[in-house]
Amino acid sequence: MTAAAVTLVSLLALLSCGKEGGENKPPEYGKKPQEQKDTASTSPGTDTTTVTPVDPASVADYSDMVLLYGYGHHRSPYSWGREYTDHYVFYTDRTGHTDWLFDAFLFLEFMDPPVSGGAGKTFITGYVWDDAYIRKSANQEDWDKLIKYYFVKDTAIDAIDKSVDEGARLMGKAPAYKRQIVIGIPEPIKTEDPFNEYSSNTYWGSVDGRQLNFSSPEDRITAVKWYIDRCREEFAKADFKNVELGGFYWVAEKSTHTADIIARIGDYLKGMNYSFNWIPYFHAEGYTRWKEFGFTYAFMQPNYFFNDTIPYERLVEACNDVIKNDMGLEVEFDGKVLVSWGYGYGGRLRDYMKAFKDYGAWEKSRLVYYQGSWAVKWLHDSSSAEDQELYYDFCDWVSTRPYRTKLNEQ
Numbered sequence: 001m002t003a004a005a006v007t008l009v010s011l012l013a014l015l016s017c018g019k020e021g022g023e024n025k026p027p028e029y030g031k032k033p034q035e036q037k038d039t040a041s042t043s044p045g046t047d048t049t050t051v052t053p054v055d056p057a058s059v060a061d062y063s064d065m066v067l068l069y070g071y072g073h074h075r076s077p078y079s080w081g082r083e084y085t086d087h088y089v090f091y092t093d094r095t096g097h098t099d100w101l102f103d104a105f106l107f108l109e110f111m112d113p114p115v116s117g118g119a120g121k122t123f124i125t126g127y128v129w130d131d132a133y134i135r136k137s138a139n140q141e142d143w144d145k146l147i148k149y150y151f152v153k154d155t156a157i158d159a160i161d162k163s164v165d166e167g168a169r170l171m172g173k174a175p176a177y178k179r180q181i182v183i184g185i186p187e188p189i190k191t192e193d194p195f196n197e198y199s200s201n202t203y204w205g206s207v208d209g210r211q212l213n214f215s216s217p218e219d220r221i222t223a224v225k226w227y228i229d230r231c232r233e234e235f236a237k238a239d240f241k242n243v244e245l246g247g248f249y250w251v252a253e254k255s256t257h258t259a260d261i262i263a264r265i266g267d268y269l270k271g272m273n274y275s276f277n278w279i280p281y282f283h284a285e286g287y288t289r290w291k292e293f294g295f296t297y298a299f300m301q302p303n304y305f306f307n308d309t310i311p312y313e314r315l316v317e318a319c320n321d322v323i324k325n326d327m328g329l330e331v332e333f334d335g336k337v338l339v340s341w342g343y344g345y346g347g348r349l350r351d352y353m354k355a356f357k358d359y360g361a362w363e364k365s366r367l368v369y370y371q372g373s374w375a376v377k378w379l380h381d382s383s384s385a386e387d388q389e390l391y392y393d394f395c396d397w398v399s400t401r402p403y404r405t406k407l408n409e410q
Contacts, residue, residue, distance in 0.1 A: 059275040059296055060246035062104035062180045063404040066369045066376075070156060071109040071149045073118030074129070075373060079152065082166065085159040087377040089179070090167035091395045098170045099399045101376075102369070103177075103407070105160055106249055106277070107150050108184030112142070123186035125194045125257050135196070137189035140205025143227050150183065151234045157181055157243065164242035176408040180246030182277055183231050185265070187252040188220035217260050224265050232272075247275030247296065255286025255293065266294020279330055279368055282318065288325050299328040299368045305348045306332070312351055319359035328365045329356060334372025340384040349390065353397050363402045 066088055069075060088105070092098045113129040114120030121142050122134040138146075150156045160179060168174045191214070192203035201215040207226050212219040228248060235245045248269055252258050266276045275296040280287040282303040290298035302318035304310050322329055331352045336343040356362045379391035398404075 059273050060178075060180050060244065061407060062246065062366060063401060063407055064102045064367055064369065064398050065104035065106050065180070065182060065277075066102040066371065067106045067108060068156075069109060069373060070107065071146050072112045073116040074113045078116075079149075079155045080374075081154050081159045082163050084374060084377055085163040086166060087374075087380050089160060089163035090170065091380075091399070092170075093396060094392050098167070100167060100171075100175050101395060101399055102179075103175070103404070104180035104182060104246065105157075105243075106182045106184065106368070107156060108249060108251055109146060110251065112138070122189070122194060123184075124251050124253075125187060125189055133195055135193045137192055137194055137203065138186055139203055140223070140226075143186055143223075144230065146186070147227070147230050147234055150231075151238055157235075157240065158238065161240045161243050168242075174242070178242060178244045181235075181243050182247045182249050182275070183245070184249045184251045185224055185227060187258060188214060188223045188261070190214045190220070190257070217264075220258075221261050221264050221268075224261070225268055228265075228268070245274070247277055249277040249279070250295070253279065253281045253301075254284035255280075255289070259286060259293070263292070263294040266296075270294070270296075282314075283321075287327075290325070290327065297328060297366060298325075299330050299366070300325075301330045301332065301370070302352070304332065304351070305334070305336075305345065308345070308348070312355070315351060315355035316359075319355055319361065322361070322365075323359070328367055329361050330368045330370055331356070332370045334370075334375050335378060337375055337387075337390070338378055338382055338384070339386045340382045341378075344386075346386065346390045349394065353394070362397070365403060367401075367403075369398075 068088070070080070088102050089100070090098055091101045110124050111122040111127050111129065111134055112118045112120070113134065115129075119136075119142060120134060121136050121138040123138045123142075123146070127134050152158070154162070160181070164175065164179055188204070191197060191199040191201060193199035201213050202211055204212050204214055204223055206212065207222050212223055214220050214223075231248075232245065250258075250262065250265075255262065269276045276294060278290055278293070278295045278298045279301060280290075280298070281301045286293065287298070287300065300318055300322050302315050304314045304318070318329060321327075331349075333345070333349045333352075335341055336345040337349050338344070339346065353362075356367070361367065376391070376394075379387050379394070382388060382391070
């Protein structure tokens with residue numbers, strides 16, 4: 001899930017080629033051909049929490065969750081309303097028939113670079129901007145500003161809510177179930193400078209009149225609970241009609257810095273019947289232990305789209321890995337998908353569509369979608385016939401998934 005100007009330092013070393021040679025017949029999705037030993041080096045540390053097994057029936061389900069980034073001042077536009085969200089809630093096909101598109105929406109942000117009025121803060125360890133490390137961790141005030149950004153009237157979540165109204169008007173009926181909102185949780189970074197272990201641990205702020213010290217796992221958990229409760233409070237005040245707060249998302253894409261606290265946060269969310277979601281990058285540290293960490297749903301990033309030297313076998317490898325580990329998958333694309341922008345990586349998006357069908361994920365699994373900032377809208381708006389063809393094929397591929405049909409029938 002990398003954008004052109006944003007480089008996740010730890011990801012660079014992972015863009016290696018997949019398996020060589022042919023593959024045997026794809027195993028059935030959801031079945032484990034063999035047990036896979038987890039070789040991740042990170043352990044849960046001293047946290048002895050007993051993780052409550054997740055009952056999927058106790059939390060809201062979804063089939064197709066799209067990632068919507070916002071708040072960082074490097075993004076354009078900085079705020080957005082129905083002129084954007086309409087293209088993600090519903091679409092009209094080649095025949096003029098309107099149907100629902102994504103049924104879940106993940107609101108998240110990684111950083112607010114020091115551009116266009118940005119604070120120069122990061123919400124996750126390891127990000128750089130214009131080849132320079134972001135050396136200030138987001139504090140409580142930054143976390144609160146992020147929350148408030150999601151609840152501005154006529155934008156973000158409110159825009160999704162109103163787009164559902166518009167889709168229902170066009171189709172003459174409401175969707176079979178409410179659209180799910182999932183909100184990203186910033187990483188409680190231990191130090192004020194993520195790259196200096198000797199910088200302050202008491203930079204973040206206070207809860208109930210007590211200054212938190214992020215050298216303590218308990219205080220980091222307290223900060224995350226404060227954030228979750230603030231989101232719940234704002235959601236309740238908004239009184240949305242067509243959407244519900246379905247869950248939260250752990251923004252850190254590997255377990256390296258947070259393995260000692262994730263399970264406790266998962267239990268806190270389970271106690272309120274919220275889903276806890278995670279999308280580690282390809283073979284990220286700890287990815288095979290997602291259940292142990294208390295996540296409800298986990299999805300692997302194949303990291304295939306962005307580098308045209310990575311062969312198709314990477315998608316095959318990712319499909320096999322998630323079958324072994326009971327995970328879902330992420331579809332990935334960005335502005336490079338557009339012929340009209342001079343790139344034309346559309347064939348790589350079609351590779352995801354083919355591989356996920358061949359290996360059963362299209363039929364049987366939840367999926368999540370990284371699409372840069374607004375690549376679905378950009379395809380829709382393109383004057384290129386090739387871009388238009390890809391837009392319709394992709395939207396049809398999403399909206400006709402049997403997993404979606406199963407949810408509609410419940």
